[in-house]
Amino acid sequence: MSHVFHRNNHAHYPKAVKGEGVFLIDDQDKRYLDGCCGAAVSCLGHSHERVRDAIKQQVDQLAFAHTGFFTTEPMEELADFLIERAPEGIEKVYFVSGGSEAVEASIKLARQYWVEQGKSEKKYVIARKQSYHGNTLGALSAGGNQWRRQQYEPILVDMKHIDPCYAYRGQEEGESAFDYGQRVANQLQETIEELGAQNIIAFCAEPVVGATLGCVPAVEGYFKRIRQICDQYDVLLILDEVMCGMGRTGSLFACEQEEISPDIITIAKGLGGGYQPIGAMLCSQKIYDIISDGTGFFQHGHTYIGHATACAAALAVQHTIEDENLLQRVQQQSLSLAKLLSELKSRYEEIGDVRGRGLFMGVEFVSNRETKAPFDSSIKLNAQIKKVAMTKGLMCYAMGGTIDGRRGDHIMFAPPFIISEHELTIMVDLFAQTLDEVLPKAIQSQQAA
Ligand SMILES: Cc1ncc(COP(=O)(O)O)c(C=O)c1O
Structure with a gap:
C-alpha cells in the first residue's frame, strides 16, 4: 500500500524507472512514447546528457x-x-x-x-x-x-x-x-x-x-x-x-x-x-x-x-x-505533425478540429461534425483515450470541458523537440490504434445517451 497522496486516489500508476530519449520506461520494462512531455515540459526528452x-x-x-x-x-x-x-x-x-x-x-x-x-x-x-x-x-x-x-x-x-x-x-x-x-x-x-x-x-x-x-x-x-x-x-x-x-x-x-x-x-x-x-x-x-x-x-x-x-x-x-537549432526543428516537425493529424481528421468523423502551433497541437472531438455537438460528458471520452493510449505505450494529454468547463473533449500533443520523423509517425499511429478501440464504444454510448 502506497503512502503517497497521488493525484487520483483511484488510479493505478505504473512506476517510471528510466528515461530514454522520447520514452519513459516503467519497472516492467514497458516503454511509453511521451507524446505530450507530461504537460508540455520535457522538451529535450528524458535523458539529455548535457x-x-x-x-x-x-x-x-x-x-x-x-x-x-x-x-x-x-x-x-x-x-x-x-x-x-x-x-x-x-x-x-x-x-x-x-x-x-x-x-x-x-x-x-x-x-x-x-x-x-x-x-x-x-x-x-x-x-x-x-x-x-x-x-x-x-x-x-x-x-x-x-x-x-x-x-x-x-x-x-x-x-x-x-x-x-x-x-x-x-x-x-x-x-x-x-x-x-x-x-x-x-x-x-x-x-x-x-x-x-x-x-x-x-x-x-x-x-x-x-x-x-x-x-x-x-x-x-x-x-x-x-x-x-x-x-x-x-x-x-x-x-x-x-x-x-x-x-x-x-x-x-x-x-x-x-x-x-x-x-x-x-x-x-x-x-x-x-x-x-x-x-x-x-x-x-x-x-x-x-x-x-x-x-x-x-x-x-x-x-x-x-x-x-x-x-x-x-x-x-x-x-x-x-x-542544436531545435526551434527550427520544431517548425519543421510541426508541418509533419499537422499533416499526420489532418490525415486522422479525414479518417475519423469524430475529430472536429485540429489546431495548434509548433509542436503544440490539439484535437477536439465531436459526436456530430455538422453541429459540433460534443460527446456526452458521462462517457468521459478524453479519459478513455488517455487510459487506452497508456496501455498501448503512448502518453497524450487528455482533458474534458473544452467548451465550458464541463462539455467537450480534447487531446493535446506536445512531444519533445528532439522527436524524430519516425517517432512522430509511431506516436500518431498509436493514437489511431487508440481511437479504433475507443471511438466505436463511445459512439454506441452516445447513441444510447
Ligand atoms: C498556462 C499555464 N499557466 C500556469 C500553469 C501552472 O504551472 P505549474 O503547474 O507549474 O504550477 C500551467 C500548468 O499547466 C499552465 O499551463
Whole structure:
C-alpha cells in the first residue's frame, strides 16, 4: 500500500524507472512514447546528457545559496540569456520554481506597480474564460475554467473573465476570422469601461491556450488589439507562456508570433525541461524602475527562488535548444505533425478540429461534425483515450470541458523537440490504434445517451 497522496486516489500508476530519449520506461520494462512531455515540459526528452552533466557539476560546486544573501553565476547567466532573447522592453527576470508561482508573482508585481504610483484603487485583474493559469489561489482566480474553480469559488480573489479567442466555436457564420478576433478583443475594452480603468490592474492571457482549450492560438490581429486597449486604458498586459513558451510553438517566446510585447511574461515547463523545477516571471524596465525608485523591493519571495541547480539545468536546456537549432526543428516537425493529424481528421468523423502551433497541437472531438455537438460528458471520452493510449505505450494529454468547463473533449500533443520523423509517425499511429478501440464504444454510448 502506497503512502503517497497521488493525484487520483483511484488510479493505478505504473512506476517510471528510466528515461530514454522520447520514452519513459516503467519497472516492467514497458516503454511509453511521451507524446505530450507530461504537460508540455520535457522538451529535450528524458535523458539529455548535457543537461545531466550541468546539474551534476552545479551540485558538486554549489547546490543552493539563499537569494536573500547571495546571487549566483547560473542565475545571472540564465537571466542574461533570457533577456537577450526576450521581446522588446523586457529587461528583468524573477526566478521561481514553477508556473503557478510565476503567475502568482506576476499578479502581485502588477498590483505593487500601481500601488507604488499611488494608484491603490486598482484592484481587478481581467482574464479569460476557459483559461488555466495555475492552481495556487491567485493563479486559480485568474483561470477561467469553471470545473477547476467551482469548489474553491468562495475563497478565490474577485477577478473578471471575458470570452477566449476560440474561433472553432466562437466565430459566427459570415464573420471573418479577423473581425471575430476584434469582436472578442473588444470585450476587454467593454469590461474595462464597465469597471472603470482606474480599478484595473492587468489583463492576463495565454497566447496559445493549452490545458483548458487544447492548443488554441488567437486569430490574427487579436493580440495587437489587446495591446492597444491595454495601452489606451493604462492596464498592464501579462502573457502567460508557462505552457506555450520556450520554443514550444516554434519561437522562444510565443508572443513573438503575435508581434507584440507584453509588460510581464510568465514561463516555466520548457524552461528547465523537467530536469529541475523552475519557472520565471519577466518584466519590463518600466515596471522594474517604478519598484526600484519606490520602495526598492518587490514584496514577495519564496525560499527556492533562483535555485542555483535549477538555473544551471535551465541554462543547459536553453543552450542546447539554441546550439542544436531545435526551434527550427520544431517548425519543421510541426508541418509533419499537422499533416499526420489532418490525415486522422479525414479518417475519423469524430475529430472536429485540429489546431495548434509548433509542436503544440490539439484535437477536439465531436459526436456530430455538422453541429459540433460534443460527446456526452458521462462517457468521459478524453479519459478513455488517455487510459487506452497508456496501455498501448503512448502518453497524450487528455482533458474534458473544452467548451465550458464541463462539455467537450480534447487531446493535446506536445512531444519533445528532439522527436524524430519516425517517432512522430509511431506516436500518431498509436493514437489511431487508440481511437479504433475507443471511438466505436463511445459512439454506441452516445447513441444510447
Ligand atoms: C498556462 C499555464 N499557466 C500556469 C500553469 C501552472 O504551472 P505549474 O503547474 O507549474 O504550477 C500551467 C500548468 O499547466 C499552465 O499551463
